[in-house]
Amino acid sequence: MSETIEQKCLSKGVKLTDQRKVIAQVMSQSSDHPDVDELYHRVSKIDPKISIATVYRTVKLFEESGILAKHEFKGGKARYEELNEGHHDHLIDVKSGEIIEFVDEEIEKLQKKVAEKYGYKLVDHKLELYGIKKKS
Amino acid sequence: MSETIEQKCLSKGVKLTDQRKVIAQVMSQSSDHPDVDELYHRVSKIDPKISIATVYRTVKLFEESGILAKHEFKGGKARYEELNEGHHDHLIDVKSGEIIEFVDEEIEKLQKKVAEKYGYKLVDHKLELYGIKKKS
DNA sequence: GTAGATGCAAAGTATTTGCGACAAG
DNA sequence: CTTGTCGCAAATACTTTGCATCTAC
Numbered sequence: 001m002s003e004t005i006e007q008k009c010l011s012k013g014v015k016l017t018d019q020r021k022v023i024a025q026v027m028s029q030s031s032d033h034p035d036v037d038e039l040y041h042r043v044s045k046i047d048p049k050i051s052i053a054t055v056y057r058t059v060k061l062f063e064e065s066g067i068l069a070k071h072e073f074k075g076g077k078a079r080y081e082e083l084n085e086g087h088h089d090h091l092i093d094v095k096s097g098e099i100i101e102f103v104d105e106e107i108e109k110l111q112k113k114v115a116e117k118y119g120y121k122l123v124d125h126k127l128e129l130y131g132i133k134k135k136s
Numbered sequence: 137m138s139e140t141i142e143q144k145c146l147s148k149g150v151k152l153t154d155q156r157k158v159i160a161q162v163m164s165q166s167s168d169h170p171d172v173d174e175l176y177h178r179v180s181k182i183d184p185k186i187s188i189a190t191v192y193r194t195v196k197l198f199e200e201s202g203i204l205a206k207h208e209f210k211g212g213k214a215r216y217e218e219l220n221e222g223h224h225d226h227l228i229d230v231k232s233g234e235i236i237e238f239v240d241e242e243i244e245k246l247q248k249k250v251a252e253k254y255g256y257k258l259v260d261h262k263l264e265l266y267g268i269k270k271k272s
Numbered sequence: 273g274t275a276g277a278t279g280c281a282a283a284g285t286a287t288t289t290g291c292g293a294c295a296a297g
Numbered sequence: 298c299t300t301g302t303c304g305c306a307a308a309t310a311c312t313t314t315g316c317a318t319c320t321a322c
Contacts, residue, residue: 106246110243120229127261213285
């Protein structure tokens, strides 16, 4: 079991306000990848006084602190998810919008190799697969 | 040598207006990945009467017709490039912003395999590597 | 007590759209 | 001719920010 978001805030010197606690809690409980608006709605159910500006500020702060990961999948709005130990990529169902998380060590290794080949040190990457479900 | 953008328009039944010809020409001559604003500036030098709304409408149309590829690299604005036979992915220098195009058949194959594994047919994908140049 | 956080509304970006005039097939 | 396109400006969508107030540490 990895650290909670609150623990991460403490260890990174991020001030723990009530609003941030609520946002952290909601993100921890979300197994999907909500966009800011959706997150704002979920947060509002717990504390309706939290403004959307705070949600925007908080997800940005959490992202910079390595607590959340930001994704810009097709279609405009940024979406967030809690960042835990295991890195993973995404397979997106283009019909339903469903997102499957996966890890493929071999692809990871090859990516590093490609970067090396061009004289680069890989610092980040983005891999998204878009697919349609096969009839089984 | 592959088809010109104008030929593609004809074969796809896209009406060839003067504006579209200019935008097609500029994109063909661009070896980088301009965003809409940059494209608009280049286009304006040839025909200053073309509006940015038309540029937006045209890149969208070209993208839907499979003539241009749209990329949403980190940092807001969408960027476009001409879509030719050879598919490729991108390695982005996080310091200079320089973009290197590469192809790695093995990664392509593995991606398809991952999708299959989850019962999906791969219809699209996005792979971006972000790196910093090593001192040589 | 003080630096930093919040709420609100206003301001920014990037992109889309309604509409009357116009042009391609 | 007729359908679709263009230019313009207004509208939209998402995100950021200035400022006065408030709060965690």
